Amino acid sequence: MKKLFLIPMAAIIGLLFFQGTQKSETPDSPELHAVMKKMPKKVKAIVDEKCYGCHNANAKSEKAKSKLDWDALEATKKSEQIDAKAKIYEVLAKGDMPPKRFLENKPEGKLSEEEIAALMKWSAVKKK
Numbered sequence: 001m002k003k004l005f006l007i008p009m010a011a012i013i014g015l016l017f018f019q020g021t022q023k024s025e026t027p028d029s030p031e032l033h034a035v036m037k038k039m040p041k042k043v044k045a046i047v048d049e050k051c052y053g054c055h056n057a058n059a060k061s062e063k064a065k066s067k068l069d070w071d072a073l074e075a076t077k078k079s080e081q082i083d084a085k086a087k088i089y090e091v092l093a094k095g096d097m098p099p100k101r102f103l104e105n106k107p108e109g110k111l112s113e114e115e116i117a118a119l120m121k122w123s124a125v126k127k128k
């Protein structure tokens with residue numbers, strides 16, 4: 001009887017321990033914590049209008065979705081969110097997004113100078 005009781009106890013302790021180590025894996029740096037959730041409204045509005053359509057969980061393009069899925073990002077680890085931001089910064093710096101081929105048919109999808117600046121300011125990853 002006693003032994004049977006020990007099994008769930010061990011599982012609970014193991015679970016608590018696991019959660020504890022997961023937390024300590026990402027030392028807190030407030031400005032980077034929950035990177036995507038803290039997106040300023042202005043930035044979010046630009047993303048919703050100019051990026052989200054191709055980069056969401058139900059997007060038609062598997063390629064776009066696999067490279068960047070805004071819906072999934074919020075739930076990913078901080079380190080992955082930071083990597084995603086770095087990638088976003090990179091494509092903006094190069095002027096690669098939205099894709100040129102897409103803009104030929106939909107020129108209104110192009111980012112304005114101010115929008116590029118706002119997105120780049122947001123996505124620039126701060127190094128400690």
Ligand code: HEC
Nearest residue numbers: 050051053054061063064067068087088091097098099102
């Ligand atoms: C018309 C659809 C479309 C729109 C709009 C769009 N993207 Fe993309 N995006 C794609 C596709 C397709 C790819 C994959 C390109 C490839 O790998 O050749 C991609 C790839 C990316 C990548 C990954 C690049 C890499 O090399 O890993 C990032 C980051 C990205 N997009 C950011 C953005 C941002 C930021 C915006 C808004 C400013 C945006 N995208 C708007 C279709 C789109």
